[in-house]
Amino acid sequence: EVDVFSPQYGIGNEELLPSRSTSLNISNIFYGIMFDAGSTGTRIHIYTFMQKSSAEPPHLDNEIFESVKPGLSAYVDQPEQGAETVRGLLDMAKQTIPSTHWSSTPVVLKATAGLRLLPEQKAQALLSEVQELFEESPFLVPDECVSIMNGTYEGILAWVTINFLTGQLYDQNQRTVGILDLGGASTQITFLPQAESTLKAASEKYISPFEMFNRSYKLYTHSYLGFGLKAARLAILGALGGKADESRMYRSSCLPPSLKAEWKFGGINYKYGGMAEEVTGFQSCYAEVLKVIREKLDQPAEIRSRTFYAFSYYYDRAVDTGMIDGDQGGIILVKDFEMKANKVCEALTETNTGSPFLCMDLTYITALLKEGFGFYDHTELQLKKKVNNIETSWTLGAAFHLIQSLRTAPE
Numbered sequence: 001e002v003d004v005f006s007p008q009y010g011i012g013n014e015e016l017l018p019s020r021s022t023s024l025n026i027s028n029i030f031y032g033i034m035f036d037a038g039s040t041g042t043r044i045h046i047y048t049f050m051q052k053s054s055a056e057p058p059h060l061d062n063e064i065f066e067s068v069k070p071g072l073s074a075y076v077d078q079p080e081q082g083a084e085t086v087r088g089l090l091d092m093a094k095q096t097i098p099s100t101h102w103s104s105t106p107v108v109l110k111a112t113a114g115l116r117l118l119p120e121q122k123a124q125a126l127l128s129e130v131q132e133l134f135e136e137s138p139f140l141v142p143d144e145c146v147s148i149m150n151g152t153y154e155g156i157l158a159w160v161t162i163n164f165l166t167g168q169l170y171d172q173n174q175r176t177v178g179i180l181d182l183g184g185a186s187t188q189i190t191f192l193p194q195a196e197s198t199l200k201a202a203s204e205k206y207i208s209p210f211e212m213f214n215r216s217y218k219l220y221t222h223s224y225l226g227f228g229l230k231a232a233r234l235a236i237l238g239a240l241g242g243k244a245d246e247s248r249m250y251r252s253s254c255l256p257p258s259l260k261a262e263w264k265f266g267g268i269n270y271k272y273g274g275m276a277e278e279v280t281g282f283q284s285c286y287a288e289v290l291k292v293i294r295e296k297l298d299q300p301a302e303i304r305s306r307t308f309y310a311f312s313y314y315y316d317r318a319v320d321t322g323m324i325d326g327d328q329g330g331i332i333l334v335k336d337f338e339m340k341a342n343k344v345c346e347a348l349t350e351t352n353t354g355s356p357f358l359c360m361d362l363t364y365i366t367a368l369l370k371e372g373f374g375f376y377d378h379t380e381l382q383l384k385k386k387v388n389n390i391e392t393s394w395t396l397g398a399a400f401h402l403i404q405s406l407r408t409a410p411e
């Protein structure tokens with residue numbers, strides 16, 4: 001559990017800032033509920049904050065986290081059923097937040113790439129059902145409490161989360177870190193440029209002015225829809241874009257030669273399988289993957305000299321293949337992903353891992369980092385699922401942003 005008084009939390013502690021408040025201040029506890037409607041699952045994050053004085057940013061005390069699968073987008077034609085999955089998680093909030101605080105606790109759901117990819121009407125039907133559910137709940141329902149978040153915010157808010165948790169947002173000598181988020185349907189890269197040339201070279205679309213805790217930032221953030229790990233599988237198989245064909249067999253040299261299977265994504269059943277043994281393996285797989293990546297991504301040179309935290313599927317696949325510890329995370333090099341991809345892909349014809357996409361996923365991650373973003377083989381990545389026991393997710397940044405907007409909103 002998070003220690004409220006540990007130095008890495010809270011803003012008014014001696015280690016991070018000169019202490020302005022005294023220990024006599026009465027702590028003021030409040031809560032925030034943030035739902036992440038991701039493409040592969042829906043998650044609730046219940047945050048407990050403490051406001052020690054109005055001059056300071058709130059102090060994060062604790063997070064309660066729960067998730068369900070599949071994500072809302074899997075209920076594309078059953079919006080009521082989709083909302084039921086949210087209801088189950090919301091009941092948890094009632095059990096954990098004292099009833100005296102319900103009416104002052106905001107509840108918000110933000111959907112990401114799964115819903116961005118659905119036809120607008122279908123996505124709206126799902127969101128309306130959730131909105132109704134929130135309005136019937138005893139919690140505070142802000143304006144636009146249920147929405148599809150754009151990729152720019154997703155990147156910015158994840159950057160806020162990681163830099164808050166690593167203590168960078170209120171450190172005097174700010175040394176912020178960049179973030180790499182690899183979801184099911186989209187992926188984000190975000191960092192605070194230090195070189196003027198980065199700001200000059202980047203398209204204006206990817207430079208976002210942003211304010212947090214009384215500081216202003218100009219972040220570089222770029223979200224790529226369709227480049228999440230699961231969307232990439234479809235792209236590599238040639239099944240993304242155009243009309244989905246449920247009768248066709250999609251084949252790839254990244255899959256076990258004998259494989260014949262079906263996979264449901266975004267409400268559609270895809271049949272897929274491997275190729276002949278001679279054409280299976282890392283070399284041919286890498287070539288296939290490059291076709292969907294090459295020249296599709298922006299490569300700001302500065303990223304090669306900056307520290308990046310990588311989470312979500314970067315983390316999951318590294319754990320699945322024993323590259324890092326599942327609890328602690330760890331530091332790896334970009335080339336470690338390549339070595340692992342090579343090993344897994346070369347063994348495709350011999351072993352049946354029960355995880356047929358592993359070769360494809362690792363090869364995609366390798367190509368995305370090297371050929372996509374332009375990282376070096378020897379670039380180090382910090383892989384984390386949690387920092388100080390809090391999930392590495394855009395949701396905490398979103399909760400801070402929400403609190404800030406509720407406080408400055410005109411009555």
Ligand SMILES: O=c1[nH]cnc2c1ncn2[C@@H]1O[C@H](COP(=O)(O)OP(=O)(O)O)[C@@H](O)[C@H]1O
Nearest residue numbers: 038039040112113183184185186312313391393
């Ligand atoms: O709270 C979290 N902490 C850490 N990882 C998370 C959290 N929520 C989701 N993830 C990771 O995000 C990935 C799934 O992406 P998601 O379903 O959010 O797709 P999307 O971002 O493209 O909509 C998985 O690797 C999952 O482990």
Ligand SMILES: [Ca+2]
Nearest residue numbers: 038112183184
């Ligand atoms: Ca996500």
